[in-house]
Amino acid sequence: MRTPAIGYRLLATAVILPLSLVGTSTTAAGSSASTAPADDPAGSRAALVVDDRAAEAGLAAKAKTWSADGVDYNKDGEQDVWIGYHGRGGKLWRNNGDGIYRWVARAAWPANNPDGKTIDRHDCAWADVDRNGRKDAYCSTGRFIRNIVKDADRDNEMWMQSKRGRFHDVARPRVLGDVCGRGRHVAFLKANGDRWPDLFLGNGAQRKTADECNGNPRLPNERGKIFINQKGDGFKYVRDYWDYSAGAGNACAEVLDFDGDGRDDLFACQSPNQRPKLYRNNINQRRFVDVTVKQPELNQGISDAEVRDLDADGDDDLVTSAVDGFYYQLNNDGTFGARVLVGPAPGGSGISVDVGDADGDGHLDVYGMVFGTRTTNPDDVLYLNDGTQPPTFTPVEVPSAAGSAQQVVTLDPSAAGPRDAFLALNGFGRDIDPGKIQLLRMVRDVATASP
Numbered sequence: 001m002r003t004p005a006i007g008y009r010l011l012a013t014a015v016i017l018p019l020s021l022v023g024t025s026t027t028a029a030g031s032s033a034s035t036a037p038a039d040d041p042a043g044s045r046a047a048l049v050v051d052d053r054a055a056e057a058g059l060a061a062k063a064k065t066w067s068a069d070g071v072d073y074n075k076d077g078e079q080d081v082w083i084g085y086h087g088r089g090g091k092l093w094r095n096n097g098d099g100i101y102r103w104v105a106r107a108a109w110p111a112n113n114p115d116g117k118t119i120d121r122h123d124c125a126w127a128d129v130d131r132n133g134r135k136d137a138y139c140s141t142g143r144f145i146r147n148i149v150k151d152a153d154r155d156n157e158m159w160m161q162s163k164r165g166r167f168h169d170v171a172r173p174r175v176l177g178d179v180c181g182r183g184r185h186v187a188f189l190k191a192n193g194d195r196w197p198d199l200f201l202g203n204g205a206q207r208k209t210a211d212e213c214n215g216n217p218r219l220p221n222e223r224g225k226i227f228i229n230q231k232g233d234g235f236k237y238v239r240d241y242w243d244y245s246a247g248a249g250n251a252c253a254e255v256l257d258f259d260g261d262g263r264d265d266l267f268a269c270q271s272p273n274q275r276p277k278l279y280r281n282n283i284n285q286r287r288f289v290d291v292t293v294k295q296p297e298l299n300q301g302i303s304d305a306e307v308r309d310l311d312a313d314g315d316d317d318l319v320t321s322a323v324d325g326f327y328y329q330l331n332n333d334g335t336f337g338a339r340v341l342v343g344p345a346p347g348g349s350g351i352s353v354d355v356g357d358a359d360g361d362g363h364l365d366v367y368g369m370v371f372g373t374r375t376t377n378p379d380d381v382l383y384l385n386d387g388t389q390p391p392t393f394t395p396v397e398v399p400s401a402a403g404s405a406q407q408v409v410t411l412d413p414s415a416a417g418p419r420d421a422f423l424a425l426n427g428f429g430r431d432i433d434p435g436k437i438q439l440l441r442m443v444r445d446v447a448t449a450s451p
Helices: none
Strands: 016-018 045-052 067-071 080-084 090-095 101-104 121-127 136-141 157-161 167-169 183-189 198-203 225-229 235-237 246-249 252-256 265-269 277-282 287-290 304-308 317-322 325-329 340-343 349-356 365-371 381-385 393-397 407-411 421-425 438-444
Touching (some): 067 121, 067 421, 080 421, 136 183, 136 198, 183 252, 198 252, 246 252, 265 304, 304 349, 317 365, 325 365, 340 393, 349 407, 349 421, 365 421
Parallel strands (some): 246 265
Antiparallel strands (some): 045 438, 080 090, 121 136, 198 225, 198 246, 225 235, 265 277, 304 317, 317 325, 365 381, 381 393, 421 438
């Protein structure tokens, strides 16, 4: 066990919590040993530990990864999950309601195009873009190290879902291709204020090497983009909405209403350890305005961000990961306050962060994913919210994983009752054996719990 920075103590068996705080649920399939972590029986006080339940849930794999999304794609009230395995395709996993997942829509998100060439798929975002009652998925793709032009079915994708639950890629017919963009994080938002979801596409900064997209009037530019939904009949790229160089959205793209005016704004990470960008939606001018300079506390480099109401005052706060750890910044009437340390990133640097109620006590906890190198993977840390105002946090150990850290996503597997889980992807990079996908939950440790 590593010793973290001074002032923080990792809890080997987590925190003793009364049942009224942690809730109850049924044991996931596959847990049989009497000393294995289990869910809380009625009437007990339980020592909670973080356990990897990916195998029981059907999600366990050692695989290259890029991103994941929790989504109820079929409107059954259960949160499903889409996992992107980078050049190995993507998979949609249906939650059966007991926290067990089954791979569905197997013809969608293939690893290769019809010519057998790899698709460099990155991030996906979900929304009902044609308002047929079914959520659709837009996915970005990259240009590989060779900076290829993304033609021949290797371009960005728009997977439309029919009312019967079938998916079909219609990116090109719906004018959502972007053959020169180094596609990164994407997000649906309401750019023009109507009821039809529009799309932000974050592109990575242009490489310095020359390629055929540079200055070619027959090919689209390499910037990030806003596509306006044409009332369910395709999309239109409107440059005036987003007239900025590529780079914003490279590491994150978060929709928020930071100033409380009822309009969707955008918070975007650039390359890791660069300062983030904040864009205000000025509907009257039909454009997003860079207002980062008006936020003096957004002055530190970050690698990822999550937008949540951390202090329960009704506005959007920021939780971020950075080289030296994990932070939050409270929103005060449209101005983000100074960074407050949630906790360090022991043995490495913060690469990804997400927020959820891990212990079921009604307070938002912070999962910090720690990056070492392309060949080392320090243990992550779960920071439990102590319920104070302003928030303070207690660190808890997380099971180890090989490979290299990439992204963490909060999930609601249902079987966990009131406790959220965290899907940790450890398949970053090209030159390593990938680490395992983990589904991390807080459960009762039978071996150490008090009767």
